[in-house]
Amino acid sequence: MSERRLTNTIRTLRFLAGEMTQAELGQRVGLTRQTIAAVEACKYSPTLESAFRIADVLGKPLGEVFRWET
């Protein structure tokens, strides 16, 4: 099994989306602010559905939001 960690650019993309708050992003994708914070801190990997919803709200393809840590 791969030991690589999944990382993400949600914090940067939120900034680029006009300083969208974690709560606002959470509300738009159906997650709590705490879960968005956990995803940003790489403490939780969202389900595929939520990952797609996050990418959709941030207006980027999935691969630009989530990627394997190099």
Add this chain to the structure above:
Amino acid sequence: MLQRERIAWVWLSAMILFMGTYFAAVATMNDFRIELSFLQQIGMLAAATGAMAVVVLADRLIAFIRGRGREPEAVDERDRLIEYRAASIAYYILIVGMVLVGCVMPLDKSKNGWDVVNAALFYIVLAEAVKQVLILRGYRRGLHV
């Protein structure tokens, strides 16, 4: 701190404090071969579980009063996954405990009814404590599928 996290802390602390004291008292009495009547045993157990219930209910009441007017904390996929993971591990502990209590202890003629009851309670409390610890760990240290 999330409300669910606080509930887990209160539940775990109350269990360790009151049920821990109860099991320590039972073990000490067994060591010194102190025989308690049925009512005394029930009284000890009722005091421990009652105290635990009072602490947990008081916490819920305080949370309810403080949270009046605010929206209730939403539950999402992460909360459900943390709960599910914790419950499935605790389930195995409970099953092992129940097999020991139900299938092994009755064969030991030196054990009386209260030994079996206390052993069953111990495994229930242990499984619940492990569940709460895993919930706290899930919130604090993160969780990956």
